[in-house]
Amino acid sequence: MWGGVFLKKILVCSGKGGVGKTTVAVNLARAFAAKGRRVGLLDADINTSNAPIILGFTERKPLEVKDNRIIPHEANGVKVVSYWFDTADVPHLLWSADRVVKILKALCKDVDWGVLDLLIIDSPPTTADELIGVINLLENIDAAILIVQGSTRSSVQDSKLAKLTLDYYKVPVVGFVQNMVSKYFDEGADVESELGVPKLGEIGLKQKLKVEDFVPIAEKLEEVLNWPKN
Numbered sequence: 503m504w505g506g507v508f509l510k511k512i513l514v515c516s517g518k519g520g521v522g523k524t525t526v527a528v529n530l531a532r533a534f535a536a537k538g539r540r541v542g543l544l545d546a547d548i549n550t551s552n553a554p555i556i557l558g559f560t561e562r563k564p565l566e567v568k569d570n571r572i573i574p575h576e577a578n579g580v581k582v583v584s585y586w587f588d589t590a591d592v593p594h595l596l597w598s599a600d601r602v603v604k605i606l607k608a609l610c611k612d613v614d615w616g617v618l619d620l621l622i623i624d625s626p627p628t629t630a631d632e633l634i635g636v637i638n639l640l641e642n643i644d645a646a647i648l649i650v651q652g653s654t655r656s657s658v659q660d661s662k663l664a665k666l667t668l669d670y671y672k673v674p675v676v677g678f679v680q681n682m683v684s685k686y687f688d689e690g691a692d693v694e695s696e697l698g699v700p701k702l703g704e705i706g707l708k709q710k711l712k713v714e715d716f717v718p719i720a721e722k723l724e725e726v727l728n729w730p731k732n
Contacts, residue, residue: 510620510727513636513646513673517660519550519627521651522681526705526716527624528556533716535579539619542574544609545584546636547626548602554584564588571614583613599631606632610639637671645727647702648678653691661697676726679719680704702726
C-alpha cells in the first residue's frame with residue numbers, strides 16, 4: 503500500500519543514461535517547491551542513484567524507519583527517498599534485475615510521504631525490466647516526460663523506444679524536455695515531430711543551472727495537466 507496521498511505522479515524518463523534526466527527531475531522538483539507545491543522526489547534509478555547529491559546532500563544519512571515506513575529526508579523544500587542514503591559505493595551494476603526490482607518495491611511502497619501535491623519519479627534510464635518494474639509498482643501514473651539530449655538523432659531514437667514502452671503500459675507521455683541544448687548536441691532532428699508529443703521547454707548546456715531555469719517547464723506541465731497554478 504502507498505504510504506501517502508498524491509494529487510499527481512510524474513515520471514521523468516530517458517531511453518539511456520547521460521542525457522541529464524536526474525538533473526531535470528531534481529530541479530523540476532525544486533521548481534515546483536519554489537512555487538509552493540508540496541513535492542516528493544523518488545529516486546528510482548537504483549544502479550546509478552545520485553539524485554540526493556544534485557539536491558544538495560553531501561554525505562549519506564540512513565533513512566529512518568518508523569512503524570515499518572521509510573521516513574523521507576528533506577532539502578530545498580523537497581522530500582526525497584533514495585537508495586543512495588543507505589549504501590556505500592557498492593557495485594550496483596552487478597546486481598540482478600530481480601534484486602533491483604525488490605529494492606524498488608520497498609522504495610515505492612513502504613514510504614510515509616504524508617500529503618503531497620506531486621511525486622516526481624526519477625526513473626531508471628532504460629526500457630528494460632527496471633522501468634517496467636517502476637511502472638507496475640507506481641500504479642496510475644498521471645504523466646511521463648521524456649528527456650532528450652539536444653537534437654541528437656541517437657537520443658531521439660532512444661526516446662522513441664522509451665515512449666513505446668510507456669505507450670504499451672498506458673502511461674500518458676505529455677511532452678519532452680530538450681536538455682543540454684548547444685551546438686555540440688545539435689544534429690537538426692525534428693524532435694517534436696519524431697516523438698509526437700509537445701516540447702515542454704529546453705535547458706541550455708551551461709556550467710551552473712538555477713532553479714529559475716526550470717520554473718517555465720513546471721508551469722508548462724501545470725498547463726498540460728490542467729492543474730491550477732499557484
